[in-house]
Amino acid sequence: MQKTEFEITSHGTKIYGLKIVPAEIKGAIVLVHGFGEHSGRYFENVVPMLTENGLAVYLYDNFGHGRSGGKRGHCPNYEALMDLLESIIEKARSEFATLPIFLYGHSMGGNLVLNHVLRFENEIKGVIASSPYLRLAFEPPKWKMFIGKFLLHVLPSVTLPSGLDPKGISRIPEEVVKYVKDPLIHDLVSPMFSFPIMDAGEWAIKNAYRLKVPTLLLHGTGDPIIDHKGTEAFHNNSNKTTLNLFEGGYHELHHDICSATMLQTIGNWLRRLL
Template sequence: MIVHYFNTESYGIPIHAGTVSPKTIKGVVVLVHGFGEHSGRYLSGVVPMLTDLGLAVLFYDNFGHGKSGGKRGHCPGYEALLGLLGEMLDKSAELFPNVPKFLYGHSMGGNLVLNYALRNEGSLKGIIASSPYLRLAFTPPKWKLVLGKVLLKIWPSITMPSGLDADGISRKTEEVEKYRADSLVHDKVSPMFSFPIIDAGEWAINNASILKIPTLLIHGTADPIIDVRGSEEFHKNNPEYTTLELFEEGFHELHHDLCSKEVFNSIQSWLRQQL
């Protein structure tokens, strides 16, 4: 697998990105990683699964993540996150013209791809949202929420520990250890990053019915980080265009969990139908 990296800039911040493409290109996927991690974590599992179907993949590190610039865990705002995603979609159309376009987002990335599709009319062929961050599975301490909302107004760029428990990403101990050892993974989050994401998750659930793009939602029933009921509600509000696949006892990163083979089979089956 040959990876072609490129650098660009958005909102004055350097962005690290790259592409992988099969010999025959049937479509292109823009991949959006989760909070605190980076796109490189998808190159050994998710990306090959997509290229095996003849899909090119464009991936990037979000603001304040991975090899992109910006303060760790901070971004210019939610509209900037959606704006960067739009720029990456445009870039994918430039690099891989005249083929179907898909979005694939995990966790925070799932929040972004769903909200982007809900707010922008476009020519997307389909969306895959993996454990989409629509609602947290745990309630942060009340003092932290109160303080965070105050800081959002007076110091939106200050960062605090996100509170994410790495043990919840996978039932495979080796995957948790890899996550903890990854120098590009961080646990910092600013009020400007966290609160708009939370609000956008609830907005997406409440407005799911306006989505007119085939969408696959995948979620583990034992996800301790993002509430599976958020995905269930999104699907309930739009059963016509969404397909919900639940994986019993699955943790947050299904692509790194014990059920990853079944997850990849489900994704590939759904994508074949769209293609």
Template sequence: MKEYSSITSLDNLKISIFSNQLKSEKGLVLITHGMGEHANRYGHMANFFSKEGFTVIAFDIRGHGCSQGKRGHTPSYGHLMDDMERVYLKIKADYPSLPIFLFGHSMGGNLVLNFLLRKPNELKGAMVTGPYLRLGFEPPKWKIILAKLSANIWPSLSQPTALELDALSRNQEVIRKYEDDELVHDRITSAFFVNVHFAGQYAIDHAGEINIPLLIMHGSDDRLTSPEGSKAFAANAKENVKENVKLKLWNGLYHELHNEPEQEEVFSYELDWINKLLE
């Protein structure tokens, strides 16, 4: 994907936006990436949907990729939501006739779900994979308390994410490329972690307020974000909006469904779900 535009954030940061350069009459998929990565790790997903006639847009979250900002930092969750809203409104203005679908992976899935719950929109639907609602491991309570204290005292304190790379995908080539990618980073600040972590529980608690079609997918063997978080979200949502929410668990797959050996099957499943909404 090539950089086609940008927005300026509330605190005057440049947020870079990328496109597959396809002028579609069918629909648009707007991608939100995960922690530490960037938009162009989804180039193969953009290629798949390009061949199916969709415009694909992706943006680098603040502190990631080509966007400005301290690596892995946000002053507040509101800043992340405002950035996303500004990107969405720009895309909506640039492509006024196209139905828009949001896609978010991992931390990006956390952002997408909270965007649906907190911001007015005219989206056709949304998809999330491996959303960060709960971690795949439970941090000790004292670590959470310490992180909250640190976020109040020194919010920009940066630490390594200590990401287990082998848990991303069963495809070792994906791991190698991730390690060699100069735009990937392994930093997260106290403020970023605390804000995103508690926004995950907020999304679960408010899942019943989802009012557009939503596809949630998770690998059953994901060790980075918990499939139980996706199950809890879907269960809460289905109490009130059963017809809107679909949960799909992929048996044996790891965190990055779009980078697993079964990626074509994953993309096709997403495509079928979108096409049914466009009928």
């Protein structure tokens, strides 16, 4: 197993990345983390499962997240998020030109990988989206939405607490404690980071019929943060998806009670495509 850190600059921001390469390589996968967190939270369980299946893993911290630069919780715009993802894909493709490339996204990352394959022509072999941020599981206060949309036009970079309850990530108390104590996790979000993601989620649901890439969707029915019914709606509008719902599962299935089953499901799906 070989680990190599790398850094790229995207839209004037230094982006932290890490490449993990197994001894036997069958393909490469770009992993995109969720909002407020960072790529390091996938080392314990997700990355080992991917490398055991012969995939070189490319991870990066998005704008304003983890070890990357930028104001915490803010990004230039949605197009910049797409550009950055494409840059990492191109890096993987340049280094493993003859091997299949996969995408893996959790929550916000799920929103990004699904939108990427819907919006752009590419040669992605398959997509994995866990608890993809397509539709919130709750309705934000109307006053908060009103102010947020106003700020999107006048102060798009101002950041405010997201207000999400960390207890919603997992039914395992220890996982919640680790999340809360992680110094690289933040609870800030700007209008430019939040509203375009919401809009892109609804767009993806409506345009899921355009999907050309085999896609595995995973979501917990007890997720209090992102609505699993939005993922179901995406699945029902496409003939390229496989949907796995985990009864009672919370937002971070890879850190939840059902993590072993969830990871096994992904491994089985990958082996059919490799």
